[in-house]
Amino acid sequence: MRKYDPAADARPEPVASRASGNSHNSAADPAPAKASDPRPSSVSASVPAEEPVRRYRETDGPFGATDEASSRDALEALLRTQVQRGAADLHLRVGERPILRLGGDLVRIEDHPSLDDRLITNMVHAIMPAKNKAEFAENWDTDFAYEITGLSRFRVNVLRDRNGAAAVIRTISSGTVTVEQMGITPEVQQLCALTKGLVLVTGPTGSGKSTTLCALVDLINRSRHDHIITIEDPIEFVHQSKKCLITQRQVGVHTQSFKSALRAALREDPDIILVGELRDLETIAIALETAETGHLVFGTLHTSTAASTINRIVDQFPADRQEQIRVMLAESLKGVVSQTLCKKIGGGRVAAREILLVNKAVSSMIREGKTVQINNIIQTQKKLGMETLNDALMNLVKSKTVEAEEAYVKSAEKKDMASKLRALGYNLDGLASEE
DSSP states (O other): OOOOOGGGGSOOOOHHHHHHHHHHHHHTOOOOOOOOOOOOOOBOOOOTTHHHHHHHHTOOSTTOHHHHHHHHHHHHHHHHHHHHTTOSEEEEOBTSOOEEEETTEEEEBTTSOOBOHHHHHHHHHHHOOHHHHHHHHHHSEEEEEEEETTTEEEEEEEEEETTEEEEEEEEEOSSOOOHHHHTOOHHHHGGGGOSSEEEEEEOSTTSSHHHHHHHHHHHHHHHOOOEEEEEESSOOSOOOOSSSEEEEEEBTTTBSOHHHHHHHHTTSOOSEEEESOOOSHHHHHHHHHHHHTTOEEEEEEOOSSHHHHHHHHHHTSOHHHHHHHHHHHHHHEEEEEEEEEEEOTTSSEEEEEEEEEOOHHHHHHHHHTOGGGHHHHHHHTGGGTOBOHHHHHHHHHHTTSSOHHHHHHHOSSHHHHHHHHHHTTOOOTTSOOOO
16 A cells, blocks of 8 residues: 655755754743653553663754654654554653553553653654644644554644643554444445435544544445545545545645635545545535535534534524525435444443434424434434434443443433433442433
């Protein structure tokens, strides 16, 4: 599979500008705060980043050639540890040891030394494209993708907090995932056969939305002969054209914004458009218009249920436009998959998905603004493949995949969830009541 490297799209940055960027990061920072010490469970292991860190600290000059190489080596050693341990994320913080997210828990790497601002700054700058260095210097936040050939791809977020530079680095599979691997139901797979409409995958940050979308795009890529355009920030999963022609564009590298790329896509002969995030009113409006004009549009939102997804879209618009948007949404929306990740018994995580498939009854509820009744429709239309989040969570509890307490915590309708669990004999007295 061809590997995508956004750094190749960016021009090399002059050494002088890199040096000035580092002086800003280090000179104005307060002294690192002392790390607090209530720690979660720890990983005890020999970490190969120790030697690169030692060599890094023996070099002079914030961005000298030797220093940049050793900074990259130190970070890549941590990334290798992240992948080897199967961690979803790596957190880098001033005054802290590197922290992995393993099975949903944050776990410190105890045998690794604590990090300082200069080390974190130089490690992330060593892999950061020139465009992102300028963005970070101006905004103190930036996102980009990074790849270690033969290991994995990573989504990198760099930020500043009260102690200095920080980063969160997420592992992305170097290959695509399939609907079979993801356990996506046949009814949801049928959404990939549509020729037009809007399909939304929603959930909180870190709930696996991108992975689900990857599986749906892969299914289309294997089964149809169409042109797929993806608009992402950054590109996560790299798709190789199979039966379809795939065009992948990254915001900030290949296009200025989601909305400009979405407008341009209409002139690029698309059949399917994937929008990585419907983050503002104009992008949502263009996506709705695109879905109405004979294209299949996939997108994501940070909402927890199907009903709240519809409300979020409508509420983005001024009051005098909301009735029109409800009509457009009633006509164009074809399905909503709202998911959350739960800790599995024995380790790992599993997705629980609420599934709304839009039929005439659902369209009528959307048009009339009666979204509060959508949950009832989902419950009464299970034979069509619909499922509430609580029912999905209950199925995981009954199959001994997740604990009852975990299902309760991840539920969006806790009163209903509590009554279902108690009916099965589970005692929830130890949990804080949110009923």
